[in-house]
Amino acid sequence: MSTARTRLAVALAGTAIAALALAGCASSDPLSGDSTDSGDSSDSSTIVIGSQAYYSNEIIAEIYAQALEGAGFTVERDFNIGQRDAYLPSLEDGSIDLFPEYTGNLLQYFEPDTTATTPDDVYAALKDALPDGLTVLDQSPATDQDSYNVTAAFAEENGLTSIEDLSGIDGLVLGGPPELEERPYGPKGLEEVYGVSVTFNPTADTTVDELVAGNIQVGNVYSADPRIETDKLVTLEDPKGLFLASNVVPLVNADLADEIADVINAVSAALTPEGLVALNVESTVDQRSSEDIAKDWLADNGLS
Amino acid sequence: MNLLAEAFAWIFSPARLTGTLPLPTAIAQHLAFTFGSVAIAAVIAIPIGWLIGHTGRGREIAVFLSGAARALPALGLVVLLVMLFGVNLKTEAAVTVFVVLAIPSILAGAYAGIESIDRSVIDAGRAMGMTEWQILFRIEMPLGLSLLIGGLRSATLQVVATVTIAAYVGLGGLGFYIIQGINLRDFAEILGASIIVVVLALVLDGLYALLARFAVPRTDGPRTRARVASSPLTRVPQFSR
Amino acid sequence: MSWVADNVDLIWALTLDHLRQSAIAIIAGFVLSVPLGWLAFRYTRLRGTVLTVVGLLYTIPSFALFAVLTLFGIPFLSELNLLVALTIYAVAIMTRSVTDGLASVDPGARSAAIAVGFGAWRRFWTVDLPLSGPVVLAGLRVTAMSTISLATVGALIGVQNLGYLFTNGSQRRIIAEVFAGVVAVVIIAVIVDVLLMLAGRALMPWTRRTSTPRPGRLRAVTA
Numbered sequence: 001m002s003t004a005r006t007r008l009a010v011a012l013a014g015t016a017i018a019a020l021a022l023a024g025c026a027s028s029d030p031l032s033g034d035s036t037d038s039g040d041s042s043d044s045s046t047i048v049i050g051s052q053a054y055y056s057n058e059i060i061a062e063i064y065a066q067a068l069e070g071a072g073f074t075v076e077r078d079f080n081i082g083q084r085d086a087y088l089p090s091l092e093d094g095s096i097d098l099f100p101e102y103t104g105n106l107l108q109y110f111e112p113d114t115t116a117t118t119p120d121d122v123y124a125a126l127k128d129a130l131p132d133g134l135t136v137l138d139q140s141p142a143t144d145q146d147s148y149n150v151t152a153a154f155a156e157e158n159g160l161t162s163i164e165d166l167s168g169i170d171g172l173v174l175g176g177p178p179e180l181e182e183r184p185y186g187p188k189g190l191e192e193v194y195g196v197s198v199t200f201n202p203t204a205d206t207t208v209d210e211l212v213a214g215n216i217q218v219g220n221v222y223s224a225d226p227r228i229e230t231d232k233l234v235t236l237e238d239p240k241g242l243f244l245a246s247n248v249v250p251l252v253n254a255d256l257a258d259e260i261a262d263v264i265n266a267v268s269a270a271l272t273p274e275g276l277v278a279l280n281v282e283s284t285v286d287q288r289s290s291e292d293i294a295k296d297w298l299a300d301n302g303l304s
Numbered sequence: 305m306n307l308l309a310e311a312f313a314w315i316f317s318p319a320r321l322t323g324t325l326p327l328p329t330a331i332a333q334h335l336a337f338t339f340g341s342v343a344i345a346a347v348i349a350i351p352i353g354w355l356i357g358h359t360g361r362g363r364e365i366a367v368f369l370s371g372a373a374r375a376l377p378a379l380g381l382v383v384l385l386v387m388l389f390g391v392n393l394k395t396e397a398a399v400t401v402f403v404v405l406a407i408p409s410i411l412a413g414a415y416a417g418i419e420s421i422d423r424s425v426i427d428a429g430r431a432m433g434m435t436e437w438q439i440l441f442r443i444e445m446p447l448g449l450s451l452l453i454g455g456l457r458s459a460t461l462q463v464v465a466t467v468t469i470a471a472y473v474g475l476g477g478l479g480f481y482i483i484q485g486i487n488l489r490d491f492a493e494i495l496g497a498s499i500i501v502v503v504l505a506l507v508l509d510g511l512y513a514l515l516a517r518f519a520v521p522r523t524d525g526p527r528t529r530a531r532v533a534s535s536p537l538t539r540v541p542q543f544s545r
Numbered sequence: 546m547s548w549v550a551d552n553v554d555l556i557w558a559l560t561l562d563h564l565r566q567s568a569i570a571i572i573a574g575f576v577l578s579v580p581l582g583w584l585a586f587r588y589t590r591l592r593g594t595v596l597t598v599v600g601l602l603y604t605i606p607s608f609a610l611f612a613v614l615t616l617f618g619i620p621f622l623s624e625l626n627l628l629v630a631l632t633i634y635a636v637a638i639m640t641r642s643v644t645d646g647l648a649s650v651d652p653g654a655r656s657a658a659i660a661v662g663f664g665a666w667r668r669f670w671t672v673d674l675p676l677s678g679p680v681v682l683a684g685l686r687v688t689a690m691s692t693i694s695l696a697t698v699g700a701l702i703g704v705q706n707l708g709y710l711f712t713n714g715s716q717r718r719i720i721a722e723v724f725a726g727v728v729a730v731v732i733i734a735v736i737v738d739v740l741l742m743l744a745g746r747a748l749m750p751w752t753r754r755t756s757t758p759r760p761g762r763l764r765a766v767t768a
Contacts, residue, residue: 181484205716206391210391215391288551346754375690377695377697380726498609501604501606
């Protein structure tokens with residue numbers, strides 16, 4: 001019997017040691033800090049930065065993180081959280097402090113019926129619409145908004161320059177993320193604002209590929225997506241303001257805003273629309289990591 | 305529970321019959337993927353399983369590969385194959401993944417079914433002068449049928465739950481609502497679609513239970529040890545005995 | 546595959562997180578399924594119900610389970626949500642194995658233990674559980690593989706593990722990234738499986754001598 005017991009004891013001890021070792025190793029993870037989904041982070045001088053589950057947003061968040069670290073702050077990263085509907089509660093309750101956001105989409109989230117469309121109007125309306133406890137710092141000239149695109153060939157065939165021009169065409173299929181169906185600028189918005197009727201195909205990450213292959217005619221592509229240039233897509237103009245202007249803007253916890261304003265505003269000012277596309281190219285085409293891209297960008301812009 | 309009530313309201317709302325993907329269409333797509341994939345997997349796995357059971361060779365490799373196939377992450381595999389095959393072959397890519405997921409259970413059911421047969425019955429068949437093929441078709445297949453059906457049942461249930469991933473690459477099925485629900489944080493939608501998937505699983509399991517009843521051959525006493533396959537809802541295929 | 550070479554740190558860090566999450570779920574699942582399986586074994590009237598209910602849990606799509614768990618106060622996008630869900634799936638698979646394992650114990654051995662005077666508690670730990678080992682271990686290996694591959698779904702609820710390589714690679718259309726993720730998951734699943742098998746051999750040396758009777762063939766008598 002003693003050998004059996006010894007064996008069992010050794011097995012249990014081994015498992016315990018392995019578990020502890022794993023727990024210890026795993027805490028040094030470059031992508032995310034401790035899980036901060038409920039309650040505040042323990043150290044009030046640590047700034048927790050979040051990002052959407054979107055590679056471009058992660059790059060901007062990493063830039064914020066390194067800029068703040070360069071200025072002497074301690075930063076915790078909690079990246080790739082998900083869609084807006086999913087992470088705003090964490091921002092509101094303080095478990096996340098800073099988040100790169102987009103003015104127009106964020107405004108529509110709080111005020112679906114907003115009539116603001118130009119960058120300045122949207123920014124002003126956003127400041128009012130935010131709940132107490134949250135505020136935004138200066139917006140950046142860089143934009144990354146939803147936009148409807150067609151292939152160059154399709155645009156030529158049908159003489160398309162703006163979304164309005166789509167209204168006569170039958171059998172249009174619109175592609176985009178699954179939730180586009182329910183968004184105000186989705187198929188319903190197209191119908192109401194422009195009289196364009198489309199069937200919706202939830203193509204998600206394969207949207208550009210489907211567009212190029214001809215399986216969909218209109219695709220919802222983010223304006224900073226480098227494939228608009230590389231695949232020669234034509235972004236349809238939006239005269240009636242279906243899409244709001246959506247500039248990159250830092251969303252922060254109101255208590256923290258003054259502390260980090262200088263550092264982050266400098267970053268925002270230096271980020272241009274072309275610059276953002278270039279960053280995305282580095283990620284998708286050159287396949288570089290967010291860390292490397294951020295480091296180089298900060299160095300090039302004299303902000304590290 | 306309030307959420308449960310909302311989920312049912314979501315399911316039975318008339319809005320479900322309109323829009324991009326009416327619910328009946330989604331269910332049809334979901335079942336089409338399930339049956340199609342299991343059928344293809346069966347065509348591949350059953351002959352191989354019978355061969356393994358009949359000759360007794362290759363069992364270790366089959367067990368190992370089956371085990372490894374269980375470790376494959378469906379989400380990653382679907383994304384990978386769609387990127388490799390290209391967007392015009394999305395359906396084929398997804399079906400390939402489901403087939404790979406279904407094969408282990410069916411393979412195990414096939415060879416376990418044959419292995420469970422009392423050796424003396426097979427020896428008797430040989431003694432009577434049956435050829436190997438005759439033994440396969442007249443003795444091993446019928447007697448091993450119930451375990452084979454058990455394997456098919458197991459595979460079908462697994463595929464039905466995994467087909468929800470097809471929506472991640474835009475192929476429809478009930479997963480469309482689940483992913484849309486996650487992105488919109490609409491729990492009623494997520495729960496409603498999931499309830500339907502579970503109901504489908506239960507219905508399919510029930511159908512297989514009926515089928516299993518017909519598959520049990522009349523036993524003449526202790527000679528045959530044909531076992532009625534229990535529901536895979538309560539049984540785990542033991543690969544590594 | 547230069548992407549892989551450049552991002553070894555990321556892959557390694559994600560692998561550790563993945564292992565940690567899987568280990569917690571597997572161990573917790575195992576611990577919970579032992580009493581549950583024992584109950585199903587001991588009280589035969591309950592057996593059918595318990596096993597069916599528990600088995601049903603496995604057919605619930607993961608997203609549904611995540612959503613349902615929020616009703617119990619667990620935040621939707623949290624590691625806790627993923628861990629609880631994975632544990633539930635592990636219990637769903639393991640319980641049946643524990644029951645089968647206990648049922649496979651030679652009644653003679655059990656009677657002998659009673660005759661010698663072992664109490665129920667001692668009997669369980671020194672006779673029933675060890676003798677049911679092989680069956681339980683087989684179930685544990687299946688559970689481990691299943692949990693490791695299922696954990697990748699966490700990426701869709703914002704939990705960092707190897708699943709991140711799928712969603713991120715899908716967005717950036719980097720095949721090497723997604724492929725690396727798939728390969729990594731399979732490798733650690735196979736490694737864990739082999740480790741469990743070796744642990745089984747070490748802890749249950751008596752099983753080395755018994756082997757499942759292979760279906761033999763009298764090759765001489767082929768028509």
